[in-house]
Amino acid sequence: MSDLEQTAGTPGPKKINVHHLTRVEGHGNIVAEIGTDGQVEACRWEVPEAPRFFEAMLLGKHFSDVHQITSRICGICSIGHQLASLQATEDAMGIRPSIQTVALRKLALHAENLQSHLLHVAYLVLPDLFGVGSVIPLASTHKNELKTLISLHRMANEFSRVVCGRTTHPQRLVPGGFAKLPTVKDLETLRRDLKDSLSGLQTAVDVLASVAGAIPAFTRPTEYVGLVSPAEYALLHGHISTSLDQTRPAGHYRDVTNEYMVRQSTAKWTKNKMGSLMVGALARFNLNHAYLTPRAKAAAKALGLSAPCHNPYMISVAQLVECVHSVEDSLALVDGLVARGIKAEARMDIRPRAGKGVGTVEVPRGLLIHAYEYDDQGRIVDADCVIPTNQNHGNIQKDMDALIPDLRDLTEAEIELRLSMLVRAYDPCISCSTHFIDIRGGGGRGSMVRFVHPN
Amino acid sequence: MASKPRIAFFDFAGCEGDQLQVANLEERLLDLLEHVEVVNFREVMTERSDDYDIAFVEGSITTPADIDRIKGIRKRAKILVALGACATIGGVNCMKNFMDESVYRTHVYGPMARAYETIPARPVSAVVPVDAEIHGCPIDKEEFLRVTKELLLGRTPWLPDYPVCMECKAAGNICRYELGRPCLGIITRAGCGAVCVTEGAHCWGCRGLAPHANLDAAKYVMIDRGGFSRRQVQDLLRFYNGYTSAPL
Ligand code: SF4
Ligand code: SF4
Numbered sequence: 269m270s271d272l273e274q275t276a277g278t279p280g281p282k283k284i285n286v287h288h289l290t291r292v293e294g295h296g297n298i299v300a301e302i303g304t305d306g307q308v309e310a311c312r313w314e315v316p317e318a319p320r321f322f323e324a325m326l327l328g329k330h331f332s333d334v335h336q337i338t339s340r341i342c343g344i345c346s347i348g349h350q351l352a353s354l355q356a357t358e359d360a361m362g363i364r365p366s367i368q369t370v371a372l373r374k375l376a377l378h379a380e381n382l383q384s385h386l387l388h389v390a391y392l393v394l395p396d397l398f399g400v401g402s403v404i405p406l407a408s409t410h411k412n413e414l415k416t417l418i419s420l421h422r423m424a425n426e427f428s429r430v431v432c433g434r435t436t437h438p439q440r441l442v443p444g445g446f447a448k449l450p451t452v453k454d455l456e457t458l459r460r461d462l463k464d465s466l467s468g469l470q471t472a473v474d475v476l477a478s479v480a481g482a483i484p485a486f487t488r489p490t491e492y493v494g495l496v497s498p499a500e501y502a503l504l505h506g507h508i509s510t511s512l513d514q515t516r517p518a519g520h521y522r523d524v525t526n527e528y529m530v531r532q533s534t535a536k537w538t539k540n541k542m543g544s545l546m547v548g549a550l551a552r553f554n555l556n557h558a559y560l561t562p563r564a565k566a567a568a569k570a571l572g573l574s575a576p577c578h579n580p581y582m583i584s585v586a587q588l589v590e591c592v593h594s595v596e597d598s599l600a601l602v603d604g605l606v607a608r609g610i611k612a613e614a615r616m617d618i619r620p621r622a623g624k625g626v627g628t629v630e631v632p633r634g635l636l637i638h639a640y641e642y643d644d645q646g647r648i649v650d651a652d653c654v655i656p657t658n659q660n661h662g663n664i665q666k667d668m669d670a671l672i673p674d675l676r677d678l679t680e681a682e683i684e685l686r687l688s689m690l691v692r693a694y695d696p697c698i699s700c701s702t703h704f705i706d707i708r709g710g711g712g713r714g715s716m717v718r719f720v721h722p723n
Numbered sequence: 724m725a726s727k728p729r730i731a732f733f734d735f736a737g738c739e740g741d742q743l744q745v746a747n748l749e750e751r752l753l754d755l756l757e758h759v760e761v762v763n764f765r766e767v768m769t770e771r772s773d774d775y776d777i778a779f780v781e782g783s784i785t786t787p788a789d790i791d792r793i794k795g796i797r798k799r800a801k802i803l804v805a806l807g808a809c810a811t812i813g814g815v816n817c818m819k820n821f822m823d824e825s826v827y828r829t830h831v832y833g834p835m836a837r838a839y840e841t842i843p844a845r846p847v848s849a850v851v852p853v854d855a856e857i858h859g860c861p862i863d864k865e866e867f868l869r870v871t872k873e874l875l876l877g878r879t880p881w882l883p884d885y886p887v888c889m890e891c892k893a894a895g896n897i898c899r900y901e902l903g904r905p906c907l908g909i910i911t912r913a914g915c916g917a918v919c920v921t922e923g924a925h926c927w928g929c930r931g932l933a934p935h936a937n938l939d940a941a942k943y944v945m946i947d948r949g950g951f952s953r954r955q956v957q958d959l960l961r962f963y964n965g966y967t968s969a970p971l
Contacts, residue, residue: 290765290768291765321819321841324819325819325822329958333958336924336927336962337815337962340738340740340814341738342738342739342740343737343739343740343741343744343861344743346738387743387746401769401770402764402768402770404756404761404768415750418749419749421747421749433918433921433923434918434922435747436740436744437740437860437861438922439918439919439923439924440922440923440924442924446923447922447923447924448922448923
């Protein structure tokens, strides 16, 4: 705790304390310390979220329940957590899902990316660029634009529902495949909705382009980390790549993430070649932009985003570009599924075996990793999960450090806004970021946690 | 005319999926805003005020600081509504309650085991009186609208007192037990339309026990008749319903 006191009206020393930053998921604080000369001396990004101990809670759990438990880590990326979790379980059990399952899972991931990105760009970031405190005032000043954004978001939700059965915490995804499939008719309706949304997305691009001048010009090159694939803009599958280091198979994720703990945060931080690293839409764009669909490339151009981009405030722009990509790629996936026809596949009879597995998926906020070790009964003996927001915490702090000179001579309100916008750009999902903490922190084994199981 | 009722949203330990469901009302959220004034919704707005009539609270209480905070919210709110399984019944967070606290603390935080505070997870009603509950994981946005309307009209919101099986049969599902799979629909409070069964899974119990649910009979059905192991049944009962004095 700092002993600096806030003394109103006089020039420093004092603190700007943004307690529980708004328009982000979960709890985070920003602290800026202002010296006697009235200038910012230090900024701090703090995560005080109550820990939920998900990794510990997974111990002893059966493989058929695990993806449903991990779904509850985050309401916004519940599909992503399920997909990473299923991959890890299937990897451990030696299961390969069918082509149809992979296509449907890709759709599920696109649906979630759309849902989350649109929520973030339209409801959480745009108000800053328009200079208002929430999306609500835009209902009177930009009614038509807001209506378009709302209908896009509704389409994304409907997209999730058609593929996964529910927009949040879906029930259809199971190890090995789908417990219930969308019909060809469902997919045809979806195709129409996706096509219709392209013009709305164009409006969204225009709206964002019209206020792009309000995006701060700030750059700090960092290490960008994400999945890559020789075939596509990697989201569901790929190797782990970084802008500064070699590409590695998923199983070697620890060589890149290197988690460590700091006092100011209940969440862990990561670093690799530099002092910190970035995952998420901008990192993906920097690594994979060549694989974007044509309309997505055009959107990037219209929004002034070109690779490599080192401005973290541009993450939201990259998110909107990804929305366009997701819609176009989904259209191709739907066409493929409709052409082949949806086949009922028997529920896979999975015989558990002891083993380890890793799942890596690009979720809205970046690279998500689930790694499990199972016993021969199919129950978890060890779980490790690395969450995108955690990987970004260190980068947010380093950005804040580098931002200090830009904060010179700004008013307190402006300083607060500039710092809040930075954190919001990362779209941190803090309530999830702290849930997963390495249970081996003390050097012991997770299996030492005692269970009260009578059987 | 009296000014609009002021409503506020707060979150404790949870995934914020219930507030997301509220945001997912889309246009209808704007309609609702014609009848209420949202004064506190950290997830979507920057303005905040401590002057509110109805407080919607998501998440379980899991730290000593949470206890003080929820007491403060209770003091200021005329009506306090628990939102979603974590807030109404403790939810998935209570899985940790079955583990030894000192051990998992150390194993999660290692040398910093004492740096962060944590207490066994509990629902909001275990700490302060709650006026209404909106069940589910996540909540059903239609039910949120209905309950909110009823509260605005000064009524006590109605909740089904029968189990999910009723809705499951109405939905025309084949019973999971017929398929050799377990299901908690037999003792869980209805209101979701048996959505999980309809979508290919089974009921996990997210809406809490139905009033007068008979746990012993349920265990008899699942273990003796259904042939599921005690551990399978226990896993299912502890998925959401771990906060109870009943032996699970
Ligand atoms: S599937 Fe579950 S909810 Fe449906 S009737 Fe059977 S036990 Fe009840
Ligand atoms: S079926 Fe059961 S678990 Fe699913 S929503 Fe209904 S009460 Fe909750």
